[in-house]
Amino acid sequence: MSESRRARLANFINGKFVAPASGTYIDDINPATEEVIAEIPDSGAEDVDRAVAAARAAFPSWSRTPADERSKLLLRLADLIERNFDELARLESCDSGKPIALARRLDIPRAIQNFRFFATAILHQTSDAHMTDTTALNYTLRQPLGVAGLISPWNLPLYLLSWKIAPAIAAGNTCVAKPSEMTPMTAHRLAELSVGAGIPAGVINIVHGIGNKAGRALTCHDGVAAISFTGGTVTGAAVAANAAPRFKKLSLELGGKNPTIVFADADLNKAGPEAIRASFWNQGEICLCGSRIFVEKSLYDHFVEGFVARTKALPVGDPLDEATFVGALISEAHLQKVLGYIDLAKKEGGTIVTGGRRLDRRGFFVEPTVITGLGTDCRVLQEEIFGPVVTITPFDSEDEAIAFANSTRYGLSSSVWTRDLERAHRVAAAIDSGTVWINCWLLRDLRVPFGGMKESGIGREGGFDSLNFFTEAKNVCVKL
Numbered sequence: 001m002s003e004s005r006r007a008r009l010a011n012f013i014n015g016k017f018v019a020p021a022s023g024t025y026i027d028d029i030n031p032a033t034e035e036v037i038a039e040i041p042d043s044g045a046e047d048v049d050r051a052v053a054a055a056r057a058a059f060p061s062w063s064r065t066p067a068d069e070r071s072k073l074l075l076r077l078a079d080l081i082e083r084n085f086d087e088l089a090r091l092e093s094c095d096s097g098k099p100i101a102l103a104r105r106l107d108i109p110r111a112i113q114n115f116r117f118f119a120t121a122i123l124h125q126t127s128d129a130h131m132t133d134t135t136a137l138n139y140t141l142r143q144p145l146g147v148a149g150l151i152s153p154w155n156l157p158l159y160l161l162s163w164k165i166a167p168a169i170a171a172g173n174t175c176v177a178k179p180s181e182m183t184p185m186t187a188h189r190l191a192e193l194s195v196g197a198g199i200p201a202g203v204i205n206i207v208h209g210i211g212n213k214a215g216r217a218l219t220c221h222d223g224v225a226a227i228s229f230t231g232g233t234v235t236g237a238a239v240a241a242n243a244a245p246r247f248k249k250l251s252l253e254l255g256g257k258n259p260t261i262v263f264a265d266a267d268l269n270k271a272g273p274e275a276i277r278a279s280f281w282n283q284g285e286i287c288l289c290g291s292r293i294f295v296e297k298s299l300y301d302h303f304v305e306g307f308v309a310r311t312k313a314l315p316v317g318d319p320l321d322e323a324t325f326v327g328a329l330i331s332e333a334h335l336q337k338v339l340g341y342i343d344l345a346k347k348e349g350g351t352i353v354t355g356g357r358r359l360d361r362r363g364f365f366v367e368p369t370v371i372t373g374l375g376t377d378c379r380v381l382q383e384e385i386f387g388p389v390v391t392i393t394p395f396d397s398e399d400e401a402i403a404f405a406n407s408t409r410y411g412l413s414s415s416v417w418t419r420d421l422e423r424a425h426r427v428a429a430a431i432d433s434g435t436v437w438i439n440c441w442l443l444r445d446l447r448v449p450f451g452g453m454k455e456s457g458i459g460r461e462g463g464f465d466s467l468n469f470f471t472e473a474k475n476v477c478v479k480l
């Protein structure tokens with residue numbers, strides 16, 4: 001896109017699109033072409049203040065709006081996302097470098113589903129009652145918190161933004177969302193669609209800008225009752241440091257270094273392709289990607305051979321080409337980080353079996369890369385790379401597989417492949433991760449608790465866990 005055609009985005013505050021107080025903007029780059037496609041507000045504390053004030057003003061009326069009315073408005077927003085499916089998929093692809101085929105299959109359908117899911121969940125909520133013998137009746141009210149601060153990353157932009165906005169406003173809160181500065185486009189479009197859906201002014205506010213400025217101002221704002229954050233573990237610690245002393249409710253969905261464990265009895269026709277998807281979907285830029293593959297020794301050589309052959313055959317390149325499987329990484333800086341880990345793997349004694357190089361073209365492309373020969377304590381197996389890079393390591397026994405899986409400070413998800421049902425349950429119980437997939441990967445039911453153990457996060461989202469997070473439980477005790 002030429003300079004003259006680049007979009008200039010605005011903040012969305014109180015139902016209106018407004019320029020940032022600073023009057024300054026940040027470039028938004030298409031990772032596949034390195035062209036500037038938009039300018040986004042470089043917002044700061046003043047903009048966050050305005051957005052929080054609008055959200056606070058909208059709260060009394062929105063929180064008293066009957067659930068079925070809120071539900072209808074969210075369903076209307078879902079319909080509008082669906083009606084603009086192709087445009088949103090294209091925006092997501094151009095903004096993040098992800099294959100458009102993936103945006104169509106994963107990101108946009110999930111955004112629609114998020115709104116529909118929480119729009120209908122609030123129609124089925126119940127509350128507890130506790131009888132104290134014949135002396136008293138206690139019942140629990142679940143009431144919205146006020147203003148929710150929602151901070152989302154660049155890897156699944158609309159998917160994760162809607163995963164936060166939908167439950168927050170369905171539960172009767174108003175919100176101020178801060179999308180990633182790398183991928184603002186679909187958030188901007190969502191704001192426009194929310195007007196069309198009839199969501200009242202001030203219920204959804206969107207402030208664009210960089211994390212350490214606009215994001216930080218949101219986490220420090222006294223008018224914000226809760227922060228829901230998805231992003232890197234280091235950033236999560238900074239968010240917690242700001243939010244915790246202000247006693248905000250806090251939900252942190254952070255990084256992962258997830259194991260894929262393949263036992264010798266696994267159905268390789270399924271485990272092979274799914275391990276490829278878990279490794280390289282969205283260029284490996286999903287916190288749930290299985291970046292450490294552990295394979296039972298008797299199967300190891302055969303598995304590596306098949307996995308490498310499949311990896312070599314993956315179409316890498318133009319995200320707008322429907323056949324592309326691996327698109328561009330989010331930025332030059334992130335690409336350099338990923339290449340740095342590939343270099344480190346060589347220094348740590350690993351073998352790059354395939355891939356390892358930047359593509360010789362414009363854009364931030366790295367070949368899907370498979371590394372063998374590294375121990376589980378190497379940095380490459382300990383740190384989140386968040387790119388199309390996986391390691392494959394052999395194991396001797398079930399106990400060793402579990403020990404390898406649990407050997408990092410992360411604990412988000414894992415994927416276990418075996419035909420032995422008893423072993424599957426044993427291993428699932430022994431792995432330290434918030435989700436264990438048996439003979440599958442990234443199979444999501446939106447009702448189940450989702451979140452991480454150890455440094456992968458605090459709290460659970462999904463289903464009633466999300467609605468509980470975005471409400472306060474109040475016990476009312478009535479003397480009989």
Ligand code: TXE
Nearest residue numbers: 152153179180210211212215216231232235254255287386
């Ligand atoms: O994410 P950040 P970055 C991992 C991945 C990646 C690394 C860094 O390993 O390489 O994190 O990516 C906002 N106060 N993941 O730097 O910084 C920021 O503007 C408040 C894993 O892009 O975590 C953005 O909106 N907010 C991950 C959001 O936080 C702040 C997804 C996430 O950005 C802030 C993305 C601050 N001080 C990256 N600093 C996953 N697990 O899904 C930044 N932000």
